[in-house]
Amino acid sequence: DDGAAELAEDLLARMAKEEADFTLTFRELSRLSATDPSGDEPVRRLFADPAAFDGWAESWRARLAAEGRDDDARRREMLATNPAFILRNHLAQEAVDAAVERLDLTPARRLLRVLARPFDDQPGEEELQRPPEAAERVTTTFCGT
Structure with missing residues (x-):
C-alpha cells in the first residue's frame, strides 16, 4: 500500500x-x-x-x-x-419534532428530497450539510431516528 x-x-x-x-x-x-x-x-x-x-x-x-x-x-x-449530504441526527430530530409537535412534514419532506441525491451539490441546501452546533447535538436517539 x-x-x-x-x-x-x-x-x-x-x-x-x-x-x-x-x-x-x-x-x-x-x-x-x-x-x-x-x-x-x-x-x-x-x-x-x-x-x-x-x-x-x-x-x-x-x-x-x-x-x-x-x-x-x-x-x-x-x-x-464522498456524499455532500448525510442524515445528521440534529436534522432528523428537527424533522421529527416538527411532525409530532406541529404536524408539519415540511422539514421531513425537504430531508427526503435532498437525501435522495446525496452525492449531488444542491444549491440552496447548504445548511443541511453543516454539523450541529453544541446546543443542537442529539445525545440520545430512539428507534427510527
Missing part, C-alpha cells in the same frame, strides 16, 4: 483532534487540486487549527504526484464516493 494506510490514519487522527467534520472534510478534500494548495481554504477552515491540515496535505500531494493519476479522474471518483 506504499504508505496509504498511514496517510489515511494520520488524516483521521488530525480530524479527530481538530474536531473536523468527517463528511465535510472528505467532500471538500475531493475538490482539491493535486498540485495547487491555493484552493485549500474550504478544508482548512474545518479544522480547529488549520495548520494541522496543511502538514497532512503536503504529504497527500506528494503521494498523488508519485501516483501520477489524472487529477480530474481522481476528483470525480472522490466526489462519487
Whole structure:
C-alpha cells in the first residue's frame, strides 16, 4: 500500500483532534487540486487549527504526484464516493419534532428530497450539510431516528 494506510490514519487522527467534520472534510478534500494548495481554504477552515491540515496535505500531494493519476479522474471518483449530504441526527430530530409537535412534514419532506441525491451539490441546501452546533447535538436517539 506504499504508505496509504498511514496517510489515511494520520488524516483521521488530525480530524479527530481538530474536531473536523468527517463528511465535510472528505467532500471538500475531493475538490482539491493535486498540485495547487491555493484552493485549500474550504478544508482548512474545518479544522480547529488549520495548520494541522496543511502538514497532512503536503504529504497527500506528494503521494498523488508519485501516483501520477489524472487529477480530474481522481476528483470525480472522490466526489462519487464522498456524499455532500448525510442524515445528521440534529436534522432528523428537527424533522421529527416538527411532525409530532406541529404536524408539519415540511422539514421531513425537504430531508427526503435532498437525501435522495446525496452525492449531488444542491444549491440552496447548504445548511443541511453543516454539523450541529453544541446546543443542537442529539445525545440520545430512539428507534427510527
